[in-house]
Amino acid sequence: MKKVKIALLGLGNVGCGVWKILNSNKEEIQKRSGYEIEVAKILVRETKKDRGVIVPEEILTTDFNEILNDKDIKIVIEVMGGIEPAREYMLKAMDKKKHIVTANKMLLATGGDEIFEKADSMGVMFHYEASVAGGIPIINGINESLTANKVEQLYGIVNGTTNYILSKMETEGLSFKAALDEATEKGYAEADPISDIEGFDAQYKLAILSSLAFGTKIDVENVYREGITNIKSIDMDYAKEFKMVIKLLAIVKDVNGKLELRVHPTMIPKNHPLANVYDSFNAIFIKGNAVGDLMFYGRGAGDLPTGSAVVSDLISILRSNIDLENINPVVKNNLWDKKIRDIRSVESKYYIRTTVEDKPGVLGEITTILGDCGISLRSVIQRGVESPQHDKVTLVLVTHYTKEAKVIEAIDEIYELKTVKKIDNIIRIEDFKN
Amino acid sequence: MKKVKIALLGLGNVGCGVWKILNSNKEEIQKRSGYEIEVAKILVRETKKDRGVIVPEEILTTDFNEILNDKDIKIVIEVMGGIEPAREYMLKAMDKKKHIVTANKMLLATGGDEIFEKADSMGVMFHYEASVAGGIPIINGINESLTANKVEQLYGIVNGTTNYILSKMETEGLSFKAALDEATEKGYAEADPISDIEGFDAQYKLAILSSLAFGTKIDVENVYREGITNIKSIDMDYAKEFKMVIKLLAIVKDVNGKLELRVHPTMIPKNHPLANVYDSFNAIFIKGNAVGDLMFYGRGAGDLPTGSAVVSDLISILRSNIDLENINPVVKNNLWDKKIRDIRSVESKYYIRTTVEDKPGVLGEITTILGDCGISLRSVIQRGVESPQHDKVTLVLVTHYTKEAKVIEAIDEIYELKTVKKIDNIIRIEDFKN
Numbered sequence: 001m002k003k004v005k006i007a008l009l010g011l012g013n014v015g016c017g018v019w020k021i022l023n024s025n026k027e028e029i030q031k032r033s034g035y036e037i038e039v040a041k042i043l044v045r046e047t048k049k050d051r052g053v054i055v056p057e058e059i060l061t062t063d064f065n066e067i068l069n070d071k072d073i074k075i076v077i078e079v080m081g082g083i084e085p086a087r088e089y090m091l092k093a094m095d096k097k098k099h100i101v102t103a104n105k106m107l108l109a110t111g112g113d114e115i116f117e118k119a120d121s122m123g124v125m126f127h128y129e130a131s132v133a134g135g136i137p138i139i140n141g142i143n144e145s146l147t148a149n150k151v152e153q154l155y156g157i158v159n160g161t162t163n164y165i166l167s168k169m170e171t172e173g174l175s176f177k178a179a180l181d182e183a184t185e186k187g188y189a190e191a192d193p194i195s196d197i198e199g200f201d202a203q204y205k206l207a208i209l210s211s212l213a214f215g216t217k218i219d220v221e222n223v224y225r226e227g228i229t230n231i232k233s234i235d236m237d238y239a240k241e242f243k244m245v246i247k248l249l250a251i252v253k254d255v256n257g258k259l260e261l262r263v264h265p266t267m268i269p270k271n272h273p274l275a276n277v278y279d280s281f282n283a284i285f286i287k288g289n290a291v292g293d294l295m296f297y298g299r300g301a302g303d304l305p306t307g308s309a310v311v312s313d314l315i316s317i318l319r320s321n322i323d324l325e326n327i328n329p330v331v332k333n334n335l336w337d338k339k340i341r342d343i344r345s346v347e348s349k350y351y352i353r354t355t356v357e358d359k360p361g362v363l364g365e366i367t368t369i370l371g372d373c374g375i376s377l378r379s380v381i382q383r384g385v386e387s388p389q390h391d392k393v394t395l396v397l398v399t400h401y402t403k404e405a406k407v408i409e410a411i412d413e414i415y416e417l418k419t420v421k422k423i424d425n426i427i428r429i430e431d432f433k434n
Numbered sequence: 435m436k437k438v439k440i441a442l443l444g445l446g447n448v449g450c451g452v453w454k455i456l457n458s459n460k461e462e463i464q465k466r467s468g469y470e471i472e473v474a475k476i477l478v479r480e481t482k483k484d485r486g487v488i489v490p491e492e493i494l495t496t497d498f499n500e501i502l503n504d505k506d507i508k509i510v511i512e513v514m515g516g517i518e519p520a521r522e523y524m525l526k527a528m529d530k531k532k533h534i535v536t537a538n539k540m541l542l543a544t545g546g547d548e549i550f551e552k553a554d555s556m557g558v559m560f561h562y563e564a565s566v567a568g569g570i571p572i573i574n575g576i577n578e579s580l581t582a583n584k585v586e587q588l589y590g591i592v593n594g595t596t597n598y599i600l601s602k603m604e605t606e607g608l609s610f611k612a613a614l615d616e617a618t619e620k621g622y623a624e625a626d627p628i629s630d631i632e633g634f635d636a637q638y639k640l641a642i643l644s645s646l647a648f649g650t651k652i653d654v655e656n657v658y659r660e661g662i663t664n665i666k667s668i669d670m671d672y673a674k675e676f677k678m679v680i681k682l683l684a685i686v687k688d689v690n691g692k693l694e695l696r697v698h699p700t701m702i703p704k705n706h707p708l709a710n711v712y713d714s715f716n717a718i719f720i721k722g723n724a725v726g727d728l729m730f731y732g733r734g735a736g737d738l739p740t741g742s743a744v745v746s747d748l749i750s751i752l753r754s755n756i757d758l759e760n761i762n763p764v765v766k767n768n769l770w771d772k773k774i775r776d777i778r779s780v781e782s783k784y785y786i787r788t789t790v791e792d793k794p795g796v797l798g799e800i801t802t803i804l805g806d807c808g809i810s811l812r813s814v815i816q817r818g819v820e821s822p823q824h825d826k827v828t829l830v831l832v833t834h835y836t837k838e839a840k841v842i843e844a845i846d847e848i849y850e851l852k853t854v855k856k857i858d859n860i861i862r863i864e865d866f867k868n
Contacts, residue, residue: 021582021724031649031769032581129579135725137579144578145563145571147466148455148745215465273731276710281727290455290742291569293715294732297707298725308724311582335465 001030004318005040007067009089010080011060014103014130015042016053017307018079029311033318041067043080043089064089068096074322077310078102079130087111094122099322101313103130103306109204109220112211116333125320127313132205133158133282135305136298137312142212142286149288151213155430156250158205160280160300161189161196162228163248166265167278169236170245176231188280198227199248199263206250206263209284213252214259215335224343226264235353235425238381238396239267242351245275246427258341267351267429273297344405349378349429352397352407354414355385355422362419363395369417373410375402392421401434435464438752439474441501443523444514445494448537448564449476450487451741452513463745467752475501477514477523498523502530508756511744512536513564521545528556533756535747537564537740543638543654546645550767559754561747566639567592567716569739570732571746576646576720583722585647589864590684592639594714594734595623595630596662597682600699601712603670604679610665622714632661633682633697640684640697643718647686648693649769658777660698669787669859672815672830673701676785679709680861692775701785701863707731778839783812783863786831786841788848789819789856796853797829803851807844809836826855835868 008015022029022037030036039059047060064085067073076093078100080086086104091114094100100119102108108115108131119126129139133156142151157163161183168179180197183189195201207220228248239246249266252259268275273295277283282300287293299305356362363380370377381396399407407426414420442449456463456471464470473493481494498519501507510527512534514520520538525548528534534553536542542549542565553560563573567590576585591597595617602613614631617623629635641654662682673680683700686693702709707729711717716734721727733739790796797814804811815830833841841860848854 017724025582025584025724028584029582031766135722135728137575137728140574140579141571144750145574145743145746147749148459148463148742150459150462271710273707273710276705276707288569288742290451290459290738290745292733292736292739294569295730297729297731298727302726304724305726308582308722309579311724312579315581316578332465 001036002034003038004035004074004322005038005070005072006075006077006314007041007043007073008039009043009064009067009076009078009086011042011044011051011055012079012081013303014079014306014310016051017303018077018310019053019055021304021307021311029315033315035318037314040070040073043067068092073098075099075101075314075317077314078104079310081106083107083111087115090115091118094118094124097122097124099125099317101127101310101317103128103310105131105204105208109207112208112333113217125317127316129313130306130309132208133284134298134300134302135308136282136284136296136300137309138209138284138296139212141296142209146213146286146288146291149290151254151286151288153253153287154209154213154251154284155274156202156206156209156284157247157274157277157282158250158284158300159196159199159202159248160282161193162202163277163282164188164280165197166228166231166246166248169231169233171278173233175233176229197229199225202248202250202263206252206261209250210252210259210261211333213286214254214338215333216259216338217333218261222261222340224262224264228265230425231265232425234394235427238351238353241381242267242398243270244268244429245270247274247277249274249430251430254338255341258339260341260346262343262346265427267427269431272432344403344408346404347401347434348404349401349431350399350407351427351429352399352411353424354395354397354420355392355424356395357419357421358384358391358393359419365417365419366395366397366414369413370397370399370410373406373413375406375410376400398429435470436468437472438469438508438756439472439504439506440509440511440748441475441477441504441507442473443477443498443501443510443512443520445476445478445485445489446513446515447737448513448740448744450485451737452511452744453487453489455738455741455745463749467749469752471748474504474507477501502526507532509533509535509748509751511748512538513744515540517541517545521549524549525552528552528558531556531558533559533751535561535744535751537562537744539565539638539642543641546642546767547651559751561750563747564740564743566642567718568732568734568736569742570716570718570730570734571743572643572718572730573646575730576643580647580720580722580725583724585688585720585722587687587721588643588647588685588718589708590636590640590643590718591681591708591711591716592684592718592734593630593633593636593682594716595627596636597711597716598622598714599631600662600665600680600682603665603667605712607667609667610663631663633659636682636684636697640686640695643684644686644693644695645767647720648688648772649767650693650772651767652695656695656774658696658698662699664859665699666859668828669861672785672787675815676701676832677704678702678863679704681708681711683708683864685864688772689775692773694775694780696777696780699861701861703865706866778837778842780838781835781868782838783835783865784833784841785861785863786833786845787858788829788831788854789826789858790829791853791855792818792825792827793853799851799853800829800831800848803847804831804833804844807840809840809844810834832863
């Protein structure tokens with residue numbers, strides 16, 4: 001049996017998952033890779049910390065140079081996260097012809113070009129399956145299995161925390177706050193949940209997936225982003241009435257050669273496969289011009305699922321010939337130069353929830369404005385709301401397909417009406433037909 | 435741009451799909467593979483037939499030797515199906531160092547060893563993503579992305595025809611016959627639907643998937659098989675009452691190192707992701723010991739989805755170095771030698787529908803037999819049936835987990851009872867907890 005030495009950078013949640021898998025599934029990994037794998041070094045900040053896994057103390061180091069300068073270490077697994085020093089370490093390791101596996105979405109979404117170019121110029125293999133959607137093989141799926149397609153649309157539930165919160169709101173009627181508290185308690189949400197609930201995490205992941213699916217460079221700033229903090233139980237109730245559910249979707253569509261990139265809460269039909277993705281599960285739904293509809297579903301986070309993706313990348317590298325250069329080159333993200341469409345150009349259906357005075361003629365005023373802006377309505381629901389004077393009602397409007405710019409224009413005018421107290425929420429509706 | 439010549443064996447449904455994709459997605463395929471691909475020859479039985487695609491007549495041939503002896507043809511795509519002459523042609527082509535892409539499930543399920551060994555000994559690449567579940571990248575998923583896992587269980591809806599029929603029965607209340615007629619009319623079922631409705635097609639596919647997932651040789655004869663022809667509307671109704679649906683599942687489980695391989699109609703909970711796979715869609719649900727639950731969903735048949743899998747295999751080969759030997763070796767199916775468990779050893783819950791005389795004491799007789807066999811009941815439903823004398827009732831029994839051997843024993847005894855007119859149906863229930 002051939003032997004190979006590898007190193008881990010980081011021994012947090014994912015690092016411990018990798019360590020556990022390398023030990024518990026040793027026989028499988030050896031037989032499938034053809035190698036006996038030795039973790040020669042693990043870079044940590046503190047060697048004495050209790051991490052809940054048994055790791056021989058002599059392989060822990062706080063000095064990256066011990067890894068960098070060890071010629072026998074052929075593959076470096078970066079699971080420390082964050083931009084620096086992960087970026088510096090990966091670039092230096094590639095300079096020494098070490099192959100790389102990483103789980104670092106933030107670095108790839110913001111500084112991926114430099115990393116990919118380095119891998120390309122050094123002829124080393126660079127794998128990053130674990131950077132998006134944990135254990136779901138979506139990177140490999142796009143990179144290897146959808147290559148015969150023009151990808152037309154991709155819709156992802158790529159953040160487990162927000163999907164858990166929305167699932168609890170939908171199925172148990174919890175408020176956003178109560179659902180978030182439960183997610184925090186169960187360890188699904190971090191102490192500072194902003195990156196999840198405001199959609200930043202999904203934004204990074206969409207940038208990586210889109211860049212890969214469309215072979216083009218995507219600046220993460222070009223991904224429109226809205227979080228889920230404004231979703232109320234009443235929106236869930238209305239969604240149910242329309243036979244829909246609300247999910248935080250990461251969406252990219254190729255519209256006549258231009259890309260539309262957006263992360264926002266979305267109402268989708270209850271009978272769509274994505275609507276049945278509950279709790280902290282992730283799923284990515286893709287339409288390709290040859291393959292048709294395709295969906296990948298699974299665990300988007302957690303030590304073992306993410307570790308599964310990291311170790312499968314490691315095995316892929318070992319199955320190629322690690323001593324040859326350029327054997328498994330990085331897929332280029334500059335095959336095409338796609339333009340980005342502004343969010344104002346998006347065409348969608350819209351759910352608009354407003355609070356208005358309970359007077360005759362209010363609906364007429366609003367529909368006149370919508371009509372003048374060229375927006376046609378699919379349905380209107382009016383209901384009394386709890387207020388001391390019983391003088392307000394909730395008015396929910398659902399539009400047909402219309403351009404977002406028109407909605408913005410109409411909403412500005414509607415908000416000027418004296419009879420309109422509040423525009424409570426606007427949620428885009430996706431019926432997967434456009 | 436590098437150039438490569440390839441040949442197609444067959445120009446039926448899948449062959450035409452491959453041809454269409456190579457033309458319509460030419461730019462994507464060139465950029466992603468790095469090659470300009472020329473289809474130099476296509477082997478057909480008749481050169482004059484109208485196939486609905488425009489193919490230059492000069493590349494059509496009825497003589498395989500024109501392909502075999504053309505040194506410039508580096509890759510052969512076998513999409514003719516069936517055992518012979520596909521087997522002979524592939525073996526000969528590999529002898530000439532040609533790489534192979536195939537969509538041939540029947541050959542792989544029954545004579546795969548010889549083919550894999552030839553590829554291995556000649557050092558050529560051999561890809562077969564299209565052989566199972568059309569456009570769904572399940573072969574690559576298992577082969578590349580789940581390698582860090584011990585696969586524990588796999589559940590597949592791998593036959594679109596039967597899933598279409600069961601969907602129509604469930605959602606529109608059609609009889610089996612009416613649903614089959616509709617499937618035939620829509621082109622989902624073949625003129626002779628036996629291979630689909632009796633589960634043979636799913637049996638082949640399960641043999642291929644299991645062999646890959648468990649790295650072991652699987653004789654297709656070891657896969658227990660039941661079709662869906664005995665499923666009645668009334669079974670669908672009872673399933674609904676239990677918040678379940680009926681699907682034809684291909685199941686493999688590793689139970690203490692032995693494999694349980696079976697294809698049969700299965701009641702599964704309505705809230706399971708597989709329960710929401712409708713119409714002719716396919717899905718494969720896998721439990722790995724690291725990745726947890728994972729599902730792949732998509733089109734299991736059709737010219738373009740299957741063609742998508744074939745062409746992505748072609749691109750994979752081109753991305754490796756086609757002039758080097760052993761660059762992307764065939765994954766071995768003899769890494770482990772797993773024993774097969776007999777169907778009688780299976781542990782499951784069971785739905786048993788019987789017709790009995792409407793007399794006091796009948797239920798007591800039956801439950802006594804079940805109790806004596808060590809089978810405990812979860813629920814019993816008794817209802818009158820339409821009969822001239824109103825003297826018969828339907829008795830539905832649902833058991834807790836029990837060994838199949840016990841059920842067989844109990845049913846034999848129950849059938850001996852004078853008061854029992856008929857054992858109408860027995861359907862295994864899968865709650866994904868065992």
